Amino acid sequence: MNYRSQLVAAWLGIAATLIMFIGLWPLMHFLPPLKPGLGQAELAAIYRGNATGIITGGILQMLACSIFMLYFSALALQLKRMEAAPLWTYTLLLTSVLGFVPVLVAEMLFSAAAYRPDRPDEIIQAFSDLGFFLFVGPALPGAMQMLSVAFAVLGDRNAEPVFPRWVGYFSVWTAVLALPGAVVTLFKAGPFAWNGVLAFWVAAIAFGLWINVTFWATRRALLIQMKSSAA
Amino acid sequence: MNLRTQLVCAWLGPIGTVILFFAMFFLMGILPPFRPSLAQGELVAIYRQHPIGMLTGGLLLMLATSIYMAFFALVAVQMKRMEKTPFWTYVFLTSSILAFYSVIVAEMVFSAAAYRPERSDMLIQALSDLAFILYVGTALPGSVQMVAVGFAVLGDDRADPVYPRWVGYLDIWAGILASPGTLICLFKLGPFAWNGALAFWVAAVAFGIWLNVNFWAARRAILRSAPAQRG
Numbered sequence: 001m002n003y004r005s006q007l008v009a010a011w012l013g014i015a016a017t018l019i020m021f022i023g024l025w026p027l028m029h030f031l032p033p034l035k036p037g038l039g040q041a042e043l044a045a046i047y048r049g050n051a052t053g054i055i056t057g058g059i060l061q062m063l064a065c066s067i068f069m070l071y072f073s074a075l076a077l078q079l080k081r082m083e084a085a086p087l088w089t090y091t092l093l094l095t096s097v098l099g100f101v102p103v104l105v106a107e108m109l110f111s112a113a114a115y116r117p118d119r120p121d122e123i124i125q126a127f128s129d130l131g132f133f134l135f136v137g138p139a140l141p142g143a144m145q146m147l148s149v150a151f152a153v154l155g156d157r158n159a160e161p162v163f164p165r166w167v168g169y170f171s172v173w174t175a176v177l178a179l180p181g182a183v184v185t186l187f188k189a190g191p192f193a194w195n196g197v198l199a200f201w202v203a204a205i206a207f208g209l210w211i212n213v214t215f216w217a218t219r220r221a222l223l224i225q226m227k228s229s230a231a
Numbered sequence: 232m233n234l235r236t237q238l239v240c241a242w243l244g245p246i247g248t249v250i251l252f253f254a255m256f257f258l259m260g261i262l263p264p265f266r267p268s269l270a271q272g273e274l275v276a277i278y279r280q281h282p283i284g285m286l287t288g289g290l291l292l293m294l295a296t297s298i299y300m301a302f303f304a305l306v307a308v309q310m311k312r313m314e315k316t317p318f319w320t321y322v323f324l325t326s327s328i329l330a331f332y333s334v335i336v337a338e339m340v341f342s343a344a345a346y347r348p349e350r351s352d353m354l355i356q357a358l359s360d361l362a363f364i365l366y367v368g369t370a371l372p373g374s375v376q377m378v379a380v381g382f383a384v385l386g387d388d389r390a391d392p393v394y395p396r397w398v399g400y401l402d403i404w405a406g407i408l409a410s411p412g413t414l415i416c417l418f419k420l421g422p423f424a425w426n427g428a429l430a431f432w433v434a435a436v437a438f439g440i441w442l443n444v445n446f447w448a449a450r451r452a453i454l455r456s457a458p459a460q461r462g
Contacts (some may be wrong), residue, residue: 002316002386009318016404055416066371069329073321093321097328103331105336108368111416112361123357 003226006074013071016064016184017211023060025055028110033132033195036188043128044121051114061107065100072096072145077216078221079152082162088152092145099141106134132184136194139181139203146210148173163217170213177206237305237453240338244249244302248439250295256290259341263454264426275355278345285345289338296338302446303327309394309449310380313387323379327455337365339341363415367425370412370434377406377441394448405441409434 025031029050034043047054072092079089109131113124153168176217180191180198191198255262260281278285289333303324310320344350344358356441384399411429419452422429 002314002318005382006261006316008282009322052417058416059413062369062371065329066326066375069325069372069375070322073318073325077316077318093325097325097332101329101332104369104372105365106334106439108364109361111368112357112364114361115364115416116356119357123353127357127361182399184454 003222003229006077007219007222007226009070012067012220013075013211013215013218016068016071017208019060019067020064023064025058027057027060029053030057030110033136034090034128035195036129036132036193040121040125044119044124045126047114048054048117051117051211054114055111055115058107058111061119062104065104065107068100069096070110071211071215074222075149075218078162078218078223079149081221082152082158084157088148088155091148095141095144099138099145100133105136106131109134132194136181136200136203137184139178139199142181142203142207143175143178146171146178147212150175163220167213167217171210174206175209178203178210234453234457237308238450240301240305241446241450241453243298244305244442244449247295247299248442250291250298254288254291256294258291259312260284261288261341261411264367264431265359266426267268267360267363267424271352271356274312274359275352278355278359279348282345282348286342289342294339296334300327302442306445306449307379309452310383312452313383313389313393319379323376323383326376330369330376333365333369333372337362340365353356363425366437367412367431367434368415370410373412373438374406374410375423377402377409377438380445381406387423393452394417397445398448401444402441405437408437409441 005222017174021031034046038046076089076092076096079092080086083089109127113119113127113131150168150171151163153163153171156162156165180196181194181200181203183192184194184199187193187196187199190196194200252262258278265277307320307324310323311317314320340358340362344355344362381399381402384402385392385396387393387399410429412425412434414423415425415427415430416431418424418427421427425431
């Protein structure tokens with residue numbers, strides 16, 4: 001029963017990534033993210049023109065954040081099996097919340113910006129800026145999430161390791177690639193702006209790959225556990 | 232953890248709820264919440280005339296959120312006794328923070344709206360909107376939090392279950408009833424607006440019942456386990 005819940009939770013990680021993508025792309029039209037250099041009037045017109053899309057996309061972001069907690073809990077349980085004392089398990093749980101609270105607040109800022117079309121352009125812009133800072137900026141808690149998986153995997157002393165060792169090295173690399181998002185507040189254009197190649201695209205792809213690889217490893221570990229408990 | 236500490240943590244749940252109610256009703260005057268359709272002039276007059284109530288009420292919301300963490304930790308301790316692998320315990324802990332972090336951000340945004348009476352009407356209204364969206368709109372993480380306890384209770388296959396099974400069903404129903412708050416950004420009046428019958432009142436009552444029933448069940452479980460621990 002519990003293994004099956006965990007397996008469902010592992011799949012929810014993939015589902016959440018997909019929901020996030022649907023929210024961002026066809027609904028909010030935030031993929032690619034709105035340019036930081038966009039004129040104030042142009043930006044405000046986007047929020048006024050697509051208010052319903054931005055708000056329903058925001059709801060999907062909240063849904064994704066909520067079910068990501070189930071995924072990270074399932075992942076944390078695998079980490080716990082690797083560790084003698086659950087240090088990296090707790091670090092993963094804490095940084096998962098620290099990394100996803102800003103996404104939730106960001107989605108509400110986008111929604112608040114779109115909620116009243118009669119808001120002045122200036123306020124819409126300020127809410128939008130703050131929303132993108134919160135959405136793209138929390139790269140460090142995200143990197144810490146990935147590193148806690150890496151350290152747990154590489155420290156695994158089980159005769160038959162829970163995750164293959166390469167998942168650990170892979171997590172280190174995705175953490176490094178996710179870092180540039182941390183500096184978005186210093187740039188208005190170029191690769192380090194919130195719509196930039198490094199700060200946004202490379203980081204988003206690194207996160208997507210990391211979710212898929214850890215999903216694969218969690219699912220594999222669970223199937224092995226289920227087989228050995230049935231035997 | 233000793234018996235008395237556990238009982239104190241259990242009582243912090245209802246105490247947190249009383250503090251929350253006191254702050255919202257007597258100090259901030261946001262029970263019932265301000266109507267989304269309230270004219271801008273009327274809305275900003277409330278913030279300008281009662282800044283002290285808004286600010287001190289905000290402090291109490293922070294206090295309530297903080298002591299809730301001890302109550303939720305206690306619930307998590309009971310959940311861990313129900314589970315072989317602490318999957319729902321982890322889901323519960325992470326979604327508890329995800330849900331209540333936005334209460335802290337909301338109370339700070341309410342405070343920021345009241346902090347400078349000379350702020351423009353437009354800006355006070357925008358901050359007030361954002362605060363209500365954060366406060367009432369963070370429904371899905373709260374639903375996951377409530378449902379997580381339910382699944383842990385229903386998955387408890389010990390001969391002498393930690394909680395009675397009906398608590399599990401009640402937790403799941405409370406989680407479902409708390410979810411309509413998700414939609415508030417799409418409405419300015421009616422049952423799904425942030426002051427609406429479903430999005431606010433039913434959700435708030437569901438949370439209140441969930442909290443009190445889980446307080447009762449946790450207290451009962453602590454008292455029942457006490458002689459066993461001594462003997």
